[in-house]
Amino acid sequence: MTNWHPTDEDLILHFYDEGGADEAHRIVEHLHDCAACRAVWAELGETFKLVDRAGMPEPGPGFERVMWARVQQALPAPRRAAWSIHVVLPIAATVTVCVLAGAYAWRVMHPSSAPAATKTGAPGGTLAAVATTTKPDSALGERVLLSALDDHFQQAQTLLVELNNAPEDADDFTFERTSADELVSSGRLYRVAARQRGERQFVQMLEDLEGVLLDVARTENGLRPEALQALRARIESQDLLFKVRVATKQVHKRQKDLMTTAAAANE
């Protein structure tokens, strides 16, 4: 027996058959002769056995069908009809009402802390009011922000899907451009509010979205096929659609948590 002993790393590579034939031969011979290394090797093997034995929740029998339905729904589909103003306006109104109510309620509950800008009717409107009135410790501010972000992310998601599915020869992007323009404006205000509340993930999400939304908003003379392709490539390379879905899901979870907390506090 030599003074050489395989390191833990050597043994791990040996276990995974990654160390090469000569090294494997050397380790096998050594393990035969060295009780101390054999003990380490045995413990490593037992650990891996435990990892292999670990069960996990298996999905039910209809899982394949359910997942296919979800996947199919998210696959690129033929271009749907352009957004209807009858759909978009109520959504925008909901956001505005929600934000207004939140800002108003905050001011009523905390009259002394309302900033001067909102008292004097400074430019920037209600969204700016929320951006400047939300306090880090305010559950109300959090609810208002989450509600606004929920709608914002869902609209952004719809817009991104529309862009992904638009035919190459589509020549009318007026509605997409207008929507992107509005989303840029509201997104900037939400970003201020989110930053004030220390919501780094949402701030980052809004920043990532703004880049693409600005590109869409600036397409005054329509989108040429190559520009549309570049936009799609950008959406895909940044995984924007996926990130927006995740952000939306997080917003929903946070909203649910807030409701649970509020219900518990009322009991």
Place this chain on the structure above:
Amino acid sequence: MKQMHPDDAAAVAKAKGGDEDAFRALVERHTRGVYRLAYRMTGKPEDAEDVVQETFVRAYRQLGRFEERSNFATWLYRIGFNCAIDYMRARPHRESAEEPETLERISGQSRGPGIDDLVYASEIGERVQTALNALSEQERAAFLMRHYHGHSIEEICNALNLKTNAAKHSIFRAVKKMRVALRPLLESAEMQKQ
């Protein structure tokens, strides 16, 4: 390199030509495999389902870039791991799987229960999953690819865009942490034997 399932090859060729039924066959054949890796990565069933969905959507979009000589499952799992990493990075930190003290906490917890509690696969699974959650995203992905999916170091480097040494060290660190976290379980089982 692993051989591609013969049915995969035919389905991929048809799906590339726009045959949705062929793509559906691929989804249904590989859904559970992708779910398992997604669950191990995220630690939550609902998150795993989101990752499965996104994995297949990305695969569909990138199908044109898939090379016929490659193995579809390997290619798909690579997309799955990257989706899971993106997913975990996108979720807020306060929700990231485990706090730093987790290893100590689960090590301490493990000393209590007897062997009867430990023999159940679900219990072990929970402990293993907690230990996995305590790894960094890179360590977890590299370890899962190596251990559960049998990917070589070279394949892991390609999938996670790592250099050889970085991939190896991710696996080393992961194994080291798993050993620390699971050692009490082994000791407990050993004591029961005696």
